[in-house]
Amino acid sequence: VRERTTTRRPDWFNNRVLKPETLGRPFVNMLIYWRGVFYLLRYTLTHLSAFTIAPVRAVFERQIYFTGIQALGAISYIALIAGAIIIGQITSLIGSASPQATARVLLWVLVRELGPLLSAIIVIARSSAATASELALMGLRGELDSLRRMGIEPFDYLIVPRITGMTLATAAVTVYFLIIAVVSGFVVVWLTNDVSFGVSIESVVVLLTPFEVLMSLLKGFVFGLTIAATSCLYGLRVESSVTDVPRAVTSAVLRNVITVFVLDAIITYLFFL
Amino acid sequence: MTPSDEQASVFALRGVAGHRFRLPDSEFMPGQTARITCASQDERLWVWKTLTGVSPPVKGNLIIRGRSLYRASAAERPALLREIGWVPQDGGLVSNLKTWENLILPVSYHKGTAAAELEEEVTRLFARLAVTGPALRALMSCLPDRLHPLEQRWIATVRAMLMRPDIIVYDAPFSGVERDHAQTLLRLITDFHRENPARVSVFLLPNEPFSERVPADVTYAVES
Numbered sequence: 001v002r003e004r005t006t007t008r009r010p011d012w013f014n015n016r017v018l019k020p021e022t023l024g025r026p027f028v029n030m031l032i033y034w035r036g037v038f039y040l041l042r043y044t045l046t047h048l049s050a051f052t053i054a055p056v057r058a059v060f061e062r063q064i065y066f067t068g069i070q071a072l073g074a075i076s077y078i079a080l081i082a083g084a085i086i087i088g089q090i091t092s093l094i095g096s097a098s099p100q101a102t103a104r105v106l107l108w109v110l111v112r113e114l115g116p117l118l119s120a121i122i123v124i125a126r127s128s129a130a131t132a133s134e135l136a137l138m139g140l141r142g143e144l145d146s147l148r149r150m151g152i153e154p155f156d157y158l159i160v161p162r163i164t165g166m167t168l169a170t171a172a173v174t175v176y177f178l179i180i181a182v183v184s185g186f187v188v189v190w191l192t193n194d195v196s197f198g199v200s201i202e203s204v205v206v207l208l209t210p211f212e213v214l215m216s217l218l219k220g221f222v223f224g225l226t227i228a229a230t231s232c233l234y235g236l237r238v239e240s241s242v243t244d245v246p247r248a249v250t251s252a253v254l255r256n257v258i259t260v261f262v263l264d265a266i267i268t269y270l271f272f273l
Numbered sequence: 274m275t276p277s278d279e280q281a282s283v284f285a286l287r288g289v290a291g292h293r294f295r296l297p298d299s300e301f302m303p304g305q306t307a308r309i310t311c312a313s314q315d316e317r318l319w320v321w322k323t324l325t326g327v328s329p330p331v332k333g334n335l336i337i338r339g340r341s342l343y344r345a346s347a348a349e350r351p352a353l354l355r356e357i358g359w360v361p362q363d364g365g366l367v368s369n370l371k372t373w374e375n376l377i378l379p380v381s382y383h384k385g386t387a388a389a390e391l392e393e394e395v396t397r398l399f400a401r402l403a404v405t406g407p408a409l410r411a412l413m414s415c416l417p418d419r420l421h422p423l424e425q426r427w428i429a430t431v432r433a434m435l436m437r438p439d440i441i442v443y444d445a446p447f448s449g450v451e452r453d454h455a456q457t458l459l460r461l462i463t464d465f466h467r468e469n470p471a472r473v474s475v476f477l478l479p480n481e482p483f484s485e486r487v488p489a490d491v492t493y494a495v496e497s
Contacts, residue, residue: 053385054381054382054385055381056382058374134369138367141368142365143365143366143367143368145325145327145365146365147367148350148351148354149325149327149359149361150355150359150378150379150382151351151352151354151355152351152382157382
């Protein structure tokens with residue numbers, strides 16, 4: 001029976017990538033991952049009452065400070081450079097005579113896609129690794145048990161404020177990124193190509209509908225939720241050994257990058273294509 | 274044991290046994306001080322994890338104010354654990370919080386007490402441990418990883434005391450501590466016990482000379 005089955009398989013089936021066990025494991029892992037993410041998101045949503053407790057609010061404020069305020073330096077640098085490069089390239093492609101066309105391409109490329117994506121990548125680089133490793137080490141040191149012993153539910157104290165804080169901070173950072181990128185890009189074009197800064201900004205303002213702004217915010221919000229939940233999930237999964245910590249951190253970062261790109265594609269497909 | 278005794282005990286162990294060890298049945302009455310002596314580190318760790326519910330025993334029950342810890346649902350368990358002040362040997366501090374934040378975490382979490390209201394009490398308790406002035410200020414701003422194990426134990430003790438629990442369980446509080454420091458800590462613990470006539474103090478003690486100095490109304494030994 002085995003021989004017959006083997007001979008019936010087409011060549012591509014015997015390819016390592018397409019072996020059933022290789023195909024199955026990533027699929028099951030993906031299901032487990034999404035189940036974990038949705039569990040944490042549902043838990044957060046149903047335990048928002050934890051914010052009535054002062055130490056939970058303190059963790060939330062710290063998370064906003066770490067993910068949002070402390071990231072502003074890195075966000076500013078990258079937004080400045082990205083804005084200058086993208087708008088410079090658009091102007092050199094379309095020419096300086098048509099600020100409306102520049103503004104339109106700018107909206108498509110920067111506001112809809114690259115802005116939210118680059119902001120999310122900066123948040124992943126800074127906060128995802130930090131959150132996953134912090135939670136993993138807390139678990140290994142028995143601090144989660146210590147919290148339980150004090151009658152403090154670790155998810156209420158550690159997860160709810162982290163997920164909400166990181167989500168709101170990511171959405172805010174996305175808006176900040178877009179403002180810096182657009183303004184800096186047009187300043188560079190104004191200085192290098194002698195295109196009026198006022199006219200450029202005006203053409204963007206005319207094209208920028210509330211829908212565009214909402215979509216960027218939605219992306220920032222969704223990316224923030226996913227990054228936060230994924231980082232917490234991978235951090236909490238570490239139970240046995242210190243050697244699992246770097247593995248969890250790397251997995252959290254990689255999974256976040258992949259998920260953010262997939263979600264970006266889905267949102268773009270649903271709302272813009 | 275009569276039903277009235279059962280009602281009177283605030284904390285009780287009934288047939289608690291693991292694969293290797295067994296705790297004698299015990300009732301802890303208001304005002305009582307009890308020692309649970311352990312012959313080895315393994316025993317002590319098992320008792321600690323069993324009492325705190327981290328590793329429930331194979332059989333038996335831990336009754337806190339008439340309710341079983343092991344049969345409590347996940348939602349009920351925090352409220353039961355909160356009834357007891359736990360003082361772990363390693364401090365059980367949260368590593369990303371400074372000493373002051375660690376100290377006030379449970380009391381501000383459960384009772385909503387403002388930090389300013391606790392300053393006087395913390396200063397008073399640390400003064401009993403001969404930590405005052407600049408030394409206390411320096412201690413309060415440290416992260417747990419920078420603290421000496423003795424300091425971590427002090428903080429865990431004061432943190433539990435700030436909650437003013439009726440039951441307090443100390444895990445080997447004098448192990449590896451110099452005799453003078455152990456005496457000071459014991460005085461603080463004894464005075465804290467006397468503050469409330471209904472308070473129950475339980476010590477998990479390893480087999481070491483200072484353990485004999487810990488005053489207790491009753492002593493239980495873990496059975497292998």
